[in-house]
Amino acid sequence: MIHTFSLLDKHFCLDVFSGSLLQVDEIVKKILLSNSSDYNSGEFLPFSKDEFNSALKEVEALKREGILDSKPALREPSEFNGVIKSMCLNITHRCNLACSYCFADGGDYGASDKGDMTLETAKAAIDFLIEKSSTNYNLEVDFFGGEPLLNFEVVKGAVEYARSLEQAKGKKFRFTLTTNALHLPDTAIDFINSQMHNVVISIDGRKEVHNYNRSTKNKSPSFDIVLENAKRLTKNRKADYFVRGTFTSDNLDFTNDVLAMYDYGFKGISLEPVVLKENHPQAITQKHVPQIVAEYEKLAGKYLEYRQSGKWFTFFHFNLNLYDGPCEKKLLSSCGAGCGYIAVTPSGKIYPCHQFISLPAYEIGDVIKKQYDKTIPLKFGSKNTVTAKPKCSDCWAQYYCSGGCAAANVKYSGTISEPCPVSCELMKKRIECALAIFAIENS
Numbered sequence: 534m535i536h537t538f539s540l541l542d543k544h545f546c547l548d549v550f551s552g553s554l555l556q557v558d559e560i561v562k563k564i565l566l567s568n569s570s571d572y573n574s575g576e577f578l579p580f581s582k583d584e585f586n587s588a589l590k591e592v593e594a595l596k597r598e599g600i601l602d603s604k605p606a607l608r609e610p611s612e613f614n615g616v617i618k619s620m621c622l623n624i625t626h627r628c629n630l631a632c633s634y635c636f637a638d639g640g641d642y643g644a645s646d647k648g649d650m651t652l653e654t655a656k657a658a659i660d661f662l663i664e665k666s667s668t669n670y671n672l673e674v675d676f677f678g679g680e681p682l683l684n685f686e687v688v689k690g691a692v693e694y695a696r697s698l699e700q701a702k703g704k705k706f707r708f709t710l711t712t713n714a715l716h717l718p719d720t721a722i723d724f725i726n727s728q729m730h731n732v733v734i735s736i737d738g739r740k741e742v743h744n745y746n747r748s749t750k751n752k753s754p755s756f757d758i759v760l761e762n763a764k765r766l767t768k769n770r771k772a773d774y775f776v777r778g779t780f781t782s783d784n785l786d787f788t789n790d791v792l793a794m795y796d797y798g799f800k801g802i803s804l805e806p807v808v809l810k811e812n813h814p815q816a817i818t819q820k821h822v823p824q825i826v827a828e829y830e831k832l833a834g835k836y837l838e839y840r841q842s843g844k845w846f847t848f849f850h851f852n853l854n855l856y857d858g859p860c861e862k863k864l865l866s867s868c869g870a871g872c873g874y875i876a877v878t879p880s881g882k883i884y885p886c887h888q889f890i891s892l893p894a895y896e897i898g899d900v901i902k903k904q905y906d907k908t909i910p911l912k913f914g915s916k917n918t919v920t921a922k923p924k925c926s927d928c929w930a931q932y933y934c935s936g937g938c939a940a941a942n943v944k945y946s947g948t949i950s951e952p953c954p955v956s957c958e959l960m961k962k963r964i965e966c967a968l969a970i971f972a973i974e975n976s
Contacts, residue, residue, distance in 0.1 A: 535602060536929035537562050540969040541834060547968060549929050551603040554855060555595075556972050560588045565601075615907055617665040619673035619869070621876040621887045622658055622691065625649045625684040629715050630755060632747050634781055634807045634815050642891040646878040649684040654901060655691035658877045661900040663702050675709040677876075677887050682712050682721055692728050709733065711777075713747070715755055717762040726770050734763045736797075737778040738790020738804065745783065760797060767799065775849060777803040781815035785824050788832040795839065795846050803849035806959055808941045819955055826962045833966040837973060853933075853967035870939050871897070871913030885913055888940035913939065913949065922950050928957075933964045 534549040537557075544562040546555045557565075560580045567576050572585045580588075595601040626647050628635075659674070666672055674695065676688050688710070695706045707730040714734050725732055736759060737743040744754040767774055776799040780787040787804055794802045806825070809816040817825070836848055868874065871885030878890055881901035889895040898905035917939075919931040936942075937952040937960065945953035 534927075534929060535565055537565050538965050538969075540830060540965055541837065541973065543969065543973070545965075545969055545972060546601070547929065548601045548603055549932065550605050551600060552855060552932070553600045553603075554968055554972055555600075556976060558588070560584055561592060564588055564592050615665060615905075615910070616667045616669065617662060617873060617875055618669050618671070619675070619874045620658060620662045621675045621677050621874070622650065622655060623678060623876060623878050623887055623890065624655070624676050624681045624688055624691070625679040626879055627683050628679045628713075629683065629750060630680070630713050630747055631750050631752070634746060634779060634809055634813070636808065636888060642878075646880045646882065646890070648879055650687055650877075650879040650881075652687050652690040652694075654877075654879065654881045655687055656694050657881060657900045659691060659695050659698070661877075661903070661905075663698065663704060665905070666704065670703065671705050671707065673707050673709065675711065677711050680713050680715070681710055682716055685721055689724060692724075707731075711735070713755075714759045714762040714766065715749070717766060719765075722766050725766065726772070729772065731773040731775070732766065732770070733803075734759075734766065734774065734776050735778070736760065736763060736776050736794060736799075737780075738784070738787065739793045742784045742790055743778075746779070746781070764798060773801065775801040775803045777805065777849075779805050779807050781807045781809075782817050782821055783815055785821060785828060788828055788835055791832060791848060792835060792839075795844065800846045801849075802846055806956075808938070808944060808956070810944065817955060817959075822955060822958050825959055829959075829962045829966050833970060837970060840974070850963045851967045851970050853964075853971050855968075855971060868935075868938070871895075872910045885909065886940060888938075889943075892943070917950055922952070924952060924957075928961075930957075930961045930964050934960045 536547045536549060538545055539562070544557050544559055546557050546562065546565055547553070560577065563577060564570070569576055570589060572582050577585050592601065623646075626642055627649065662672055662674070674691070681688055692708055699705060708728055709731040710725060710729050711733040712735070735747070737746050740756045743756045743759070747755050749755050763776065776794050778790055778794070780790065784790060791802055791804055806817050807815060811818055832848070833851065836851055839846065868886070874886060875897065876884045876887040876890060877900055878884070881899050883897040883899060883905065884890050884892070884895055885897065895909060897909050917936070919925040919936045922936050925931050925936045936950070937956050939949040941956055942949050942952050945951070945956070
């Protein structure tokens, strides 16, 4: 399977199954797109016959070498064996913001498991992860909410407990924390920067956009406080961080939000399309796709321009490495939600990921009661790879998105295996941008 595309005034060719990415000239692109290898068909004007023959020989040589038009080589992953390597701890379902697009209904997930996680439950979750991790040495715990810093003492207690077990259990923990940075005392900054491998800070870009989307509970603007706190947190930070925003149908000119975050001084930036039901006033629907596709191309051009002029930053969705990419299993089955990765609520209930919380049909077990049912995880594993999804198996982007976000799929179709067409189109454009940027920067 071969995918050709043009971006940033250049032409590219991706061989899906080998992963080969080539920058090509226009006539090679035309040959790859054509069903004809006959110069006299009229498809190859205004190129000369010599140019055509030379390009055709090049294409045929690449195919003989297996660089182009290769056959599928990835093996289907074995059935999920119950091993878990990473966990999202919803340390609280309280939040101090009232975001207009919040998937978690203001942080309480539709009144599911209101309140804070106790240290006892957090310890039980850590114990559960160790027990289910088999021989895996590296384990990951993400602190999420609500706003996790509203239950900061339990965050600290959970980290300290996990660290105390590392040597005896033969494990190494890496911690991540997602925060809105509205309440960020110096003591929290010191702890985060010493213990958190990664930090995700929620800022939606321009001041007016952020304040419209992310007001406090009493409807006050939050931007000025959040920006100041985020700068304090990242000023001396040595480890990874991302400032992560969300764009909606209200700010489809989101290139300006990405560049605004750069101007604020942040070097790790992510901006995600909102996932909402179509009747929500800020939802992204099919009618918005052409404008968003054009905006991603605009952003890709600006991104390259900034980086090539010394204004270096990383944009999460353009951060692709063809030389050192995901493992075979991950290419086929995406993020690992439900099988390898789980989320735990404040009361100890287990779900495939934080976005499934409040959906009873996806409850897997309970860390306090030491219950764990593999029935649901099996549905997320080998039975839900891209090759098992009818709408994904013939798609050129299958090994880059692995069938999309399972939770977003459920919102769209009611099943984890049928992706949302809007999400697919946006994902494919982001992948094309990332591939083009990688090719240009490594040429």
